[in-house]
Amino acid sequence: MKNCGEMRMSYRFSKYGLASVTPSPVNRMMASFATDFRDGVDINLGVGYVNEKTIPDALLLQAMNEVAAHPEDYRQAFNYGGPHGSPNLIRALRRFYVKHHIGGVDSDCMSRQEIVIGPSGATSILDALAELFEPGIVITADPMYYIYCNQLERKGFRVVTVPEEADGLHAERVEERLEELGDAVKELAFLYVVTVNNPSGVILSNARKRALVALAEKWSDMLGRNIPIFFDQAYEWLIHDPAVEPPESALLNNARGLACEIGTLSKVLAPALRIGFIMGAPGALMSAIAQKTSDVGFSAPLLNQEMAAYMLEHHIEGQLRRVNEGYRVKAGAVGDAIDETLGTWLEKRRGGKGGFYYYLTLRDIRTDTQSPFFRFLSRNTGNADIDGTASKLRPRVVYLPGEFCVHPAGNAAKEGKRQLRLSYGFEEIDVIVRALEYMREAAAYAQSV
Ligand SMILES: Cc1ncc(COP(=O)(O)O)c(C=O)c1O
Numbered sequence: 001m002k003n004c005g006e007m008r009m010s011y012r013f014s015k016y017g018l019a020s021v022t023p024s025p026v027n028r029m030m031a032s033f034a035t036d037f038r039d040g041v042d043i044n045l046g047v048g049y050v051n052e053k054t055i056p057d058a059l060l061l062q063a064m065n066e067v068a069a070h071p072e073d074y075r076q077a078f079n080y081g082g083p084h085g086s087p088n089l090i091r092a093l094r095r096f097y098v099k100h101h102i103g104g105v106d107s108d109c110m111s112r113q114e115i116v117i118g119p120s121g122a123t124s125i126l127d128a129l130a131e132l133f134e135p136g137i138v139i140t141a142d143p144m145y146y147i148y149c150n151q152l153e154r155k156g157f158r159v160v161t162v163p164e165e166a167d168g169l170h171a172e173r174v175e176e177r178l179e180e181l182g183d184a185v186k187e188l189a190f191l192y193v194v195t196v197n198n199p200s201g202v203i204l205s206n207a208r209k210r211a212l213v214a215l216a217e218k219w220s221d222m223l224g225r226n227i228p229i230f231f232d233q234a235y236e237w238l239i240h241d242p243a244v245e246p247p248e249s250a251l252l253n254n255a256r257g258l259a260c261e262i263g264t265l266s267k268v269l270a271p272a273l274r275i276g277f278i279m280g281a282p283g284a285l286m287s288a289i290a291q292k293t294s295d296v297g298f299s300a301p302l303l304n305q306e307m308a309a310y311m312l313e314h315h316i317e318g319q320l321r322r323v324n325e326g327y328r329v330k331a332g333a334v335g336d337a338i339d340e341t342l343g344t345w346l347e348k349r350r351g352g353k354g355g356f357y358y359y360l361t362l363r364d365i366r367t368d369t370q371s372p373f374f375r376f377l378s379r380n381t382g383n384a385d386i387d388g389t390a391s392k393l394r395p396r397v398v399y400l401p402g403e404f405c406v407h408p409a410g411n412a413a414k415e416g417k418r419q420l421r422l423s424y425g426f427e428e429i430d431v432i433v434r435a436l437e438y439m440r441e442a443a444a445y446a447q448s449v
Contacts, residue, residue: 019154025404026147037398043435046398048198049426051330051356054323055270059315063307074306083294085117085277086305092312093277100317102237103249103261113251114282116289117299122234122264122276123147128292129190129230130155132285136189137181141169142412143359143405143419145198145232157189161407166350168204169193171211178219190228191216195247196235199405199421200359201351203239204231206248213250216258228285232262235355237320240328244353257281265308267355268316268323273304327356327424334358334424334432341436345443347418356425361402365446367420368403372449376442386445397435397442 011017023031037044067074074088084090093115097105118124126148135156140149142161149159162169162177178185193212195204204212209231216229231250239247250259260280265273278289293299311319331352338349338358348361365373372381377397379387388394402419406412424432 016155024147024150024154026150026400038396042396042398043431043438044398044426045422045424045432045435046400047426048357048423050267050271051326051425054268054326056311056315056319056322059311059319060270060307063310063314064303066310067303067306074309077303077306079302081117081298081300081302081305083116083290083298085115085293085299086302086309088309089117089275089305089312090115092309093279096312096316103247104252105249109249109252112281113279114286115277115279116286116293117305118276118278118289119293119296119299120274120276121266121271121300122232122262124274124293124296125262125276125278125289126230126232127151128289130157131292132288133157133189136187137184138189138192139174139177140192141194141197141202142407142410143197143200143402143416144407145192145194146404148192148232149407158187159407161410161412163410163412164197164200164202166202168195168197168202168208169212170208171215174212174215185219186223188219188223188227190230192230192232194232194234196233196239196354198234198355199357199400199402201235201353201355201357202359203244203247203354206245209248209250210253213253213259217256220256220258226256226258228258228260230260230262234262234264235267236263237268238324238327238356239354240324240331241353251279254281257283260285265311268320269308269311273308274300275304275308276300330356330424330429330432331358333429334422334436337429337433337436338422341433341440342443352424356423358422358424359402359405360420360422361415362418362420362443364418365443366417367399367401368417369401371417372446373439373442374401376445377438381445395434395438397438399439 067077094110098107098110130152137158137160138152139160139162141164144161152159160177162173191212193204212229216227220227236247249261251261257280260278262278265275280286299305335352345362345365346360347363349358351358367373375381376386379393379396381387400421402416405421406416
């Protein structure tokens with residue numbers, strides 16, 4: 001029998017199932033990174049991997065030993081988790097916030113919050129939202145967190161983007177966009193705001209954050225139901241530029257309970273732990289998220305949660321210091337190198353203050369997957385002098401083309417074709433500088449063809 005997977009009859013897929021048969025652009029990039037990437041030859045400025053050196057493996061091993069050695073403290077760590085998450089981890093998160101005044105949160109504010117740990121990182125909390133809300137309109141910034149927005153659209157949501165400014169998403173611009181929607185605004189489901197935006201690295205200011213919460217309250221009144229606003233804080237503990245105002249939690253002024261914060265330990269400890277959480281007012285939404293967590297096999301593996309609790313209780317200060325110092329140095333060196341190597345073509349450079357991305361807008365150089373610039377860097381020009389030979393392909397440079405980061409129906413779509421996200425997370429500085437040299441060659445090539 002030939003390939004059984006290629007049977008001619010179709011499946012009774014849902015709309016989401018049908019839309020998921022073709023892998024998303026990012027899915028394809030991740031798959032190719034995992035399969036044909038040549039370590040030490042190709043250069044990865046594309047996928048959002050954290051820097052391996054920031055992962056505290058020795059401390060994680062210590063954490064695992066402690067957890068296994070003290071079942072009286074870390075109960076049944078090798079058994080199933082629960083729908084809300086490990087009580088140890090929830091307690092450790094609460095203490096961490098209060099002890100370090102994260103976002104200005106004090107014990108009084110913390111006592112009003114519920115925390116639910118997801119099954120697999122912040123991603124699984126975002127997925128839960130996409131499952132629990134009736135598909136409708138989601139407002140977010142442009143450029144957008146393409147992974148989640150792609151998923152939302154496959155699930156039947158309509159992602160409506162609003163261009164962000166230097167200090168993030170402006171409530172006034174969102175309001176204009178909502179008004180433009182006319183009657184369709186009745187379909188508004190929620191607002192989704194990444195506080196250190198991925199891909200742009202733009203940091204939402206506290207004033208803008210407060211205005212967005214006020215906007216959610218106003219539109220909830222106008223529509224007669226709750227319009228929640230979810231702040232994705234994936235990179236908020238990685239703001240490494242000391243000049244940036246310390247972020248203030250949206251939960252400090254959240255009388256109506258519409259704001260929720262989504263956090264992760266992926267970027268500051270280890271993505272493999274798969275610890276992500278949501279924090280907000282107790283109530284229907286939190287209950288539904290916990291139920292959804294239960295439905296997919298409970299919150300993250302208990303062992304990981306207990307290890308994370310141990311790390312938060314014993315090692316987080318030093319860890320945060322080390323990680324932030326590392327990214328701060330890299331951001332400085334890479335920012336200078338970008339200006340130096342790509343200066344001629346560089347129209348705009350954003351990011352580099354938190355997280356590990358720069359978002360570049362090039363002048364007159366297309367960056368999309370069909371462009372000469374992209375083909376040069378993926379060694380796919382058809383010219384052996386540039387590409388090398390099949391058995392000895394020259395080093396490739398992976399970046400995230402802006403076309404995936406802007407909404408195709410938004411105002412930024414055209415500009416997106418000249419943009420790219422460059423991650424300074426994964427590779428070391430000298431390798432990134434080498435990649436920028438290749439980018440300079442690619443830009444010169446793009447202008448010559
Ligand atoms: C904006 C944003 N949200 C969420 C996540 C996912 O985090 P986690 O590893 O906790 O699933 C990422 C990861 O890159 C991200 O960039």
